[in-house]
Amino acid sequence: MKKSEWKWFGHPGHLCVAQWCRFHLATQVGDILVSTVGDYHRPIHGEQSEEKADTVGLNRLYETMSFKAGKPCRAKGCSCGLPEISGNEIYFEGYNTARDAIAGHMKACELAENNKIKES
């Protein structure tokens, strides 16, 4: 799979609070979905969001996860085009800067392209 065949999505690919993440990348490489989210600004009382970014997990502001990509999303009224993800992540990496998160996302895509990410 060449880089030109990678599919990029505009919506976050994982994490239930991702709608409040100002940073997200989602790329399908073959049958692997690589998703990076971060810069999470938790809403205050469901309205405004906090000024300071919150962690998305232990000691990390950004994280990349890869999943086995399933059928296209069938959520009612949704046109995200993302594949459904099944099971747990098969790859994980955490970061604390956007720069590292972008580099890490590309690294995970390249690993997927070279079949270095396998379902365990």
Ligand SMILES: [Zn+2]
């Ligand atoms: Zn969808």
